[in-house]
Amino acid sequence: MSGVGGRSIRPDAAAKVQGKQPYVGDIHPPGMLHAAILASDQAPARILRLDVAAARQVEGVLAVVTAADLGDKNRIGIIFDDQPLLVETEIRMVGERLALVVAETPAACQAGLEAVALETEPLPGVYDAEHALDADAPQVHPDGNLIRTFSVDRGDLSSALDTAEVVIEETYRIGGQEHAYLEPQGCLAVPAPTGGMWLYSSTQCPFYVRSAVAKVLDLPLAEVRVLQTPTGGGFGGKEDYPNEIAACAALLAQRTRRPVRLLLPRELDFQASTKRHSMTVHHKLYADSSGCILGVDAEVIVDAGAYVGMSTVVSERANTSLVGPYAVDNVRIRTQVVRTNNLFGGPFRGFGAPQVTVVHECQMDRLARQVGLPPLQVRRLNALTPDRPLWSTGETIAQTERLGAVLDALADSEVMTDSEVMTDSEVMTDSGVTADVHGPAASPAASLVEDDERYRQGTGISVFIYGANLHHGGQPLDRGGALVQVQADGSVSVAIGVTEMGQGALTAARAIAATALGADEERIRITEVDTDMVADSGPTVASRATLVGGRAICDAADQLQARLLPLAAELLDAPDPDALVVVEGGFESPDTKRRVAFEEVAALLHARRENPAAVGWYRSKPRDYDAETGQGQAYMFYSFGAHATRVRVDTWTGKLEVLSITAIHDVGRVIHATAIEGQVEGGAVQAMGWACMENLSLQEGKLMNPSFADYLIPTAVDAPTVNMVFLEDPEPLGPFGARGIGEPSFIPGAAAIANAVAAALGRPVTTIPLIPERILNMLGKE
């Protein structure tokens, strides 16, 4: 089968296995210069002296640029105007840019960096987000350390407090994560012959890059052209940060009038680029003795680092997602986004949701244990249903029977079926519970099996709700285009405004175009984003590539079918063009069952000199939402999913091994089977890395393990088996019924592992990642 639901070979696979795909580091135009960044190795600090005179004299160096050279164009903040491109006087984070060097060779760049004279004076820093708002905390910026507070206020929490028979109160500390895309950040800036600037950028968001460069160079948007290069992984790490790299390269290209390439060395990429936010969540869950949740009271502190970047919007998703897929009438959430001198918090697959999913799912297991219900049962008891569809935003969630289907699939999963056999193990001791315990604290929340003295196995589940596409706060960005051209030979050219970063956006777009047009999938060419070809389509984030690209392609296809169908009817001698059926590779008359190939119709379209191109467009409908109370329609639509995970813990070494994961996803419709499996397998393993091994070790804001030797991510040996269940209940607003999968694939991973570890060890988990020393701490060992 080709088209939607098929398994066609992805269009870039052959070039990639042959090493022919030109990433930005592989592009070397004549006269190209090399750029490098002088980055701070301490923060905060005040610059006493930054003397680049000697660096400018180094042989091969063409220019050295500091903030003093940029005047009022030294601004790079994407939402808040709080961030300079180059440090002016005060260094606020380690890795921050002090100067840029551009030279004929990388060696000359290095010599230039070494010739800069720098003297600084250390300042008192903020390294603990939980104390960033203390009265005596140093101020990272003059306007204070509190960036913004997001809230959810629903119902009356005091009524929950009065009637609650069970209160589960806990503080969770969830660590950050490095994206570890295999291709480091990079950009090639080429001065356009006519005076503008072309950027060859490794990015998820070419339109963000265009805006950032236009601002720094003071050029009209139309004079800045961004051509996305094949992007070696993104995961959110190439959402806003590529703006900074592109702006640096563009400035140097403008000054030298030559192409300039800036590639970030891995160590600096580790230190300076954005990371998943670390969060502290203080959570109080109120329930009755039967396990029904009466209220949630939570305070979240999000460590943004020294600049806002995209921390506010990430925090908004965390704030909205915190209750989970449950019907809770009384909710109070305060999410404070604070400044520190730690790593730069930013977007990362899940966008704040994975952190709070760990919290709400660990709390659900604690609740189950308290009231003596199996973990799945306590979730069923509280889940959103068609009878109880009101979420913590106060909105009615549509088609909640899909969540029921997810829970049913969870019950059927191999891990759960096995675990029923093993539920008679020892009772878990839960040190964090209140004395106000009702009901038997007997039956363990998840299965326990003891291999022997040394190894212990456990099973855990997690369930989540995912707001698809951008939050209400990001809706001004939510639109996108596609340019579809039918060629005279029946081949098709498609340009889209969403990016391929490995996830399969081009593959999905091609399958959708094939099915929508009736064209031969093998003869459709999807072009990577060129900002001159398609209008601003917003960022490729929030699992929106298939939705936005797909809907825009479908819109263009509808316009083209209005021209193609009459011609097909003519060729088929069929009376009613609108009655024709678009089939694989052409059109069919429903009466005669005769078919005409797409190529023939395309040839006739051109012979008649009809317009063979169409611009498709997508935009979401406006929604009502009150950001003050967190009430309203936060997202366009929602998907659900779950993980069931089995782990084994070595109680001697603290090593945590994930044995298997069953991933259940409510995807609406599988657009491309191979691509969706790749997303779910990859997302689950990336989440496993975050939960088990990926530890950002910080000392006064400096990353102490900025390499793959010291910051461990999963290898082939670590990766568990991922069993997948795709539930296909079509989404009315999605292309061919599809809902995005990129972020959902990650979201439940760590939560299920945390619950599995809690089950294995009989102790609550309150932190991520569960590196060996933390496991040993849980066991009371050094």
Place this chain on the structure above:
Amino acid sequence: MSAPAIKIRITVNGTVHVTDASPTMRLLDFLRNELGLTGAKEGCGGGECGACTVLVDGAPICSCLMVLGSAAERQVTTVEGLGDGAGGLDPVQQAFVEEGAVQCGYCTPGLVMSARALVDSDKELTDEVVRTALAGNICRCTGYKKVVDAVRKVGAAAPDAQATSDHSKEQP
């Protein structure tokens, strides 16, 4: 500072190169910058990610860690040296394509080279053997399942499938 240039003889993808170059130049830089073979990627520069893997006398090595002097008088095979030379894919490459083992693709050439070396060995390609052999190649996209499937598929294919790859067999 790099050492002064000396005459170095090296065979890359079957072609003998005699060049005046610094023996301390990284093999990766020689391949990418001097020969224009950009298939091997730099992911970390420290031998930790495997994206720059090439075969030297048939063994997979990180070309960011080997200096040109150490590669002198040896046979180097890069990803460009696989296949039939006319655009046809090596069985390992073909399996990666068919199994969906490719996502962003930045780690792919390195993975392909490590897999090629494994397939050339006499080892039985069990799941464990394949995973161990690929443990030096980090992939952040795929979760490895389809990569492992691809390599095992080559192992399960007809024995003569391996003969189509002629890399690093010829003498200088």
